[in-house]
Amino acid sequence: MITGNKGEWSEIYALFKLLGDKQLFLGNKDIEKLEGLVYPIIKILRTENNGNFEYSIQDEIILVSGDEEVLKIPISDFKDKALSLLNAIKQNKERTFSVPEIEEFMQSINCISLKASSSAKTDITIVVHDQRTNQQPTLGFSIKSQLGSPSTLLNAGKTTNFIYKINGSIQPQEINRINSLIVKRGKKESADLKGRVKAILQNNCSLDFYKAQKPIFSNNLVLIDSLLPEILSQIVFDFYSSEFSHLTDLLNKTADKNPLNYDIENEHKFYEYKIKRFLTDVALGMMPSQVWTGIYDATGGYLIVKENGDVLCYHIYNRNEFEDYLLNNTKLDTASSSRHGFGEIYEENGELYFNLNLQIRFTK
Known part of the structure; x- marks a missing residue:
């Protein structure tokens, strides 16, 4: 059974939410969306104990690949699970808790731990399309959640x-x-x-x-x-x-x-x-x-998981x-x-x- 606190579960929520949204929204100093500024997401990379996995976005399908195996998951599944997990995080009063329904889905997509094993400041690695430069940089982000206690x-x-x-x-x-x-x-x-x-x-x-x-x-x-x-x-x-x-x-x-x-x-x-x-x-x-x-470790910046479930990017x-x-x-x-x-x-x-x-x- 996977257990974690609200901040740790927020990392999985961010993964689901971003794959469901297919894009990164930028935030301002007041933690509100900057209108008209988005980065389309090409794929999210995740290192697990059992290997490296890519979550690639193709139309309405997420391709989960690692080694030989390729899974095809509808984007609607990620949207649904993101919403379920958000409600579970908000409603739970325990310091650490499990979410069995989400754990089952996580295992089906080769996501077996709450925290990706990574360098100190990088919680999630995302390949985006930068429309201004027409490049596809790989960016490491640190995730900060407003769903639990304020982080340091x-x-x-x-x-x-x-x-x-x-x-x-x-x-x-x-x-x-x-x-x-x-x-x-x-x-x-x-x-x-x-x-x-x-x-x-x-x-x-x-x-x-x-x-x-x-x-x-x-x-x-x-x-x-x-x-x-x-x-x-x-x-x-x-x-x-x-x-x-x-x-x-x-x-x-x-x-x-x-x-x-x-x-x-x-x-x-x-x-x-x-x-x-x-x-x-x-x-x-x-x-x-x-x-x-x-030398920056988190090469992208911060992702903020807001109380209303929005995920904002500070780049x-x-x-x-x-x-x-x-x-x-x-x-x-x-x-x-x-x-x-x-x-x-x-x-x-x-x-x-x-x-x-x-x-x-x-x-x-």
Whole structure:
């Protein structure tokens, strides 16, 4: 029996839906269809444990081929199964669940697992016809679903910690008090991170960016833009010291402060441009723990499975729409401070430091 969560089942839904629609619809920053812009789909490629399979679209028939075997499946079957699966995903309240009727159909078309075995960021590979260039590129897409919990764009870890030096003096007793500040949500207790930052500032101290905790992440950021560690450290600090969490709000706040003293007399969008570059690189391949070469893994972009069942494409050909989507639909989120080692004042070589963590999640 195949079981999975809503996000995992959404990958199979996207496969069925795209084969049923026979085309990719492009989306804008508000996750709505861009009218008149579509890519006809020629075929979808999928790697399973038992081989490589092609789902080729020919009129109203899908040809499923792998090794010798060729199956002919009516497109109406994919449309019907997509609708059934969408309803099953929406109605299910369990964290993981099975859909026997869909599993039976999956096995009949050599689709034996929820996640195609592929590289880290690519969930589905599609060959499209690009009418502008008259070419047929093979594009890898990462699938993000709005049917389940909002997914993360940048996962938290010690790899995404920023270290701040505390300038000013705090008495040991006060340090213990600050480090013990907690917040209660129902029966759960967690570190009061915003309260701790506020308490440090109330002791007439400042939190000044020192460095990113891990050199690989720091150098990945510098590769994208030499001043990106400083820009992100300001955004992270503003998240933990204000009411803002949406990236657009935090970015505007940083741009207003202009901490790097850019020449903004002619209204150059320095901060927005650099953060969009960062978000795009994260979306298409950059991971904090691995050396980033600048080579995109998901060569196509993102597919978004909307709550209403539409599947929208954000393509790096349409880079402006893709960047606007990423910026407008993400927020900073608080990860576990105990697991990732941040949120407590500590001393090293007679100096006080405080770590804050960067995690970016989609808003929908």
